[in-house]
Amino acid sequence: MARFIFITGGVVSSLGKGLASAALGALLQARGYTVRLRKLDPYLNVDPGTMSPFEHGEVFVTDDGAETDLDLGHYERFTGVPARRTDSISSGRIYTNVLEKERRGDYLGKTIQVIPHVTNEIKDFIAIGEDEVDFMLCEIGGTVGDIEGLPFFEAIRQFAQDKPRGQCIFLHLTLLPFMKASGELKTKPTQHSVKELRSIGLAPDILVCRSEGDIPEKEREKLALFCNVRPDAVIAAKDLPSIYSAPLAYHEAGLDQAVLDAFGISPAPRPDLSRWRDVQDRIDRPEGEVRIAVVGKYTQLEDAYKSINEALTHGGFANRVKVRPEWIASERLEREDPAQVLEGFSGILVPGGFGERGTEGKIRAAEFARTHGVPYLGICLGMQMAVIEAARNLTDLADAGSEEFDHEAPPGADPRRFTPVVYHLKEWVQGNHVVERKVTDDKGGTMRLGAYDAVLADGSKVAEVYDGAPRIEERHRHRYEVDVRYRDALEANGLRFTGMSPDGRLPEIVEAAGHPWYIGVQFHPELKSKPFDPHPLFEGFVRAAKENSRLV
Structure with missing residues (x-):
């Protein structure tokens, strides 16, 4: 039966709970234990799938098709354990489940209350799969004291009470x-945060304190005294140049040992940190640098492309x-000459997105890369x-577009020539059944989501990238598809369809013939990349x- 570690946060948000959880999971793995990590988010959205990237950063997608918080990406990248639908829950989902049960009559006419019905639903979620791993790490989103988080804090208090002591x-x-004015490291915010936590019945066993540097012994002892924890359970979490330095840094600070001590595990297995020492070596000793232009529409917020950024870093490690x-707003390329903006970059990446804004700039970026031999x-x-x-520049489909943002021929275009080569996907095969969607369906959870297979063409660049594998499995998140009816016209003019769905109806990969490296994929390879196992496409x-940087 699993031991449970509940990770909470205080003082301010965005301190790095997800990173700390992921790094701790990696350290427990290094000691030979199996782990699973979960995120409990207090917001009332059912999931982050319909949130703007400016609101909540990117949406991370699991193999089984769940749209989840970006912290699950950290969990996967650090532990290599594929996240599942049951590893992410929100208040919105909890309340939806409770209300659906009430409507069905499952509560036998009882008055539905936060305690016990909502807290029981949360506890049931936490317990899913508890017999599968040695440690279950559960991160509570937000900060202690947030009104929407109170049911989660109460639920984990009850959960710990229900379990045997020490679990x-x-x-x-x-x-x-x-x-800076006084030259002091202030402990009072942490004291108040712990006081707030204790007021709702939770007492921390370990404090992880974010700071710019080491914690002086005097402040460590003060925190231990006023927060009622052992001095060696006050862990410094210093600012780091790379998030992938976190496992080694937390190990040196004693986090994994403090966790094992809190559980009374002795003697503790010695850790094998060779994987992370190799990653650190690649961070410390690069043999060059490459500039990549990322042309997108959410460039003001890097978290909107979190997995893209990390997958590029992993490709650098390899x-x-x-x-x-370097983040370039795609709208900029609609106003300026792409050659002046993109000249000097070693590669160009155009990520996913939704809506019409900035799409013409992305098209111009793709054209520049294709015509100038840029990866x-x-x-x-x-x-x-x-x-x-x-389609516009190599075939006679001069007014080609997408149903997503071109519902009719643009002004000045010949309606007979306007062709949406990208269309709204209304039907596809998932497993052994057919999924159907309408344009008028609710937006949440109605895309083609999760892992799907693709068959690769022999002799293609992408088959070489995947080491000759005839078939691959990748994660998807989209509701528009390239129309396979235009395959012949495009292939006759140099754009090959080198990856297809097993039934041959949905294009998964295209590549430009005769180009050093020009590949487009319908799926999201960034979601499966890891620092110790970079995705082959990245x-x-x-x-x-x-290679191109030597020519730039």
């Missing part, structure tokens, strides 16, 4: 601000280079823009950019 511990992440992504990786919408660009893209 659950609480780890609290806080901030130790440094006041090639022993530092990747420097190009188009992901989801980035592949669709590459197809539209090729490894290959960065390798091509590295």
Whole structure:
């Protein structure tokens, strides 16, 4: 039966609970234990699938088709354990489940209340799969004191009470601000945060304190005294140049040992940190640098492309280079000459997105990469823009577009020539059944989501990238598809369809013939990349950019 670690946060948000949870999971793995990580989000959205990236960053998608918080991406990248639908829950989903049960009569006419009905639903979620792993790490989103988080805090209090003594511990992440005027590291915010936590019945076993540097012994003892934890359970979480330095940094600070001590596990297995020492070596000793232009519409917020950024870093690790992504608003390319904006970059990546804004700029980026021999990786919408660009400039479909943003011929276009080469997907095969969707359906959870197979063409560039594999499985998140009816016209003019769904109806991968490295994929390879196991598409893209940088 699993031991449970509940990770909470205080003082301010965005301190790095997800990163701390992921790093701790990696350290427990290094000691030979199996782990699973979960995220409990207090917001009332059922999931983040319909949120703007500006609101909540990217949406991470699991193999089984769940749209989840981006922290699950951290969990996968650090532990290599594929996340599942049952690893992410929100208040919205909890309340939906409770109300559906009430409507069905499952509560036998009882008055429905937060306690016990909502808290029981949360506890049932936490317990899913508890017999499968040695440690279950559960991160509570937000900060202690948030009104929407109270049912989750009450639920984990009850959960710990229900379990045998010593089976659950609480780890609290806080901030130790440094006041430059007085030259002091202030402990009072952490004291108040712990006081708030204790007022709702939770006492932290371990404090993880974010700070700019080490915690002086005097402040460590003060925190231990006023927060009622052992001095060696006050863990410094210093700012780091790379998030992938976190496992080694947390190990050196004693986090994994403090966790094992809190559970009374002695003697503790010795950790094997060779995987992370190799990653650190690649961080510290790159053999060059490549500049990648990421042309997107959410460039003001890097978290909107979190997995893209990390997958590029992983591709750099594989090639022993530092990747420097530079975020370029696609709308800029609609106003300026792409040659002036994109000249000097070793590679161009156009990520996924939704809506019409900035799409013409993405099309111009794809055209520049194709005509100038610059390595190009188009992901989801980035592949669709590459197809539209090729249709407009290589075939007679001069007014090619997408149903997503071109519902009729644009002004001045001949309606007889206007062709949506990208269309709204209304039907597809998932497993052994057919899924049907309408344009008027609810937006949440109605896309083609999760893992699907693709068959690769022999002798193609992408088959080489995947080491000759005839078939691959990748994660999807989209509701528009390239229309396979235009395959012959496009292939006759140099854009090959080199990956298809097993039934041959849905294009999954395109690549430009005769180009050094020009690949568009309908799926999201960034979601499966890891620092110790880079995704082959990002490894290959960065390798091509590295080669190109010698020519730039």
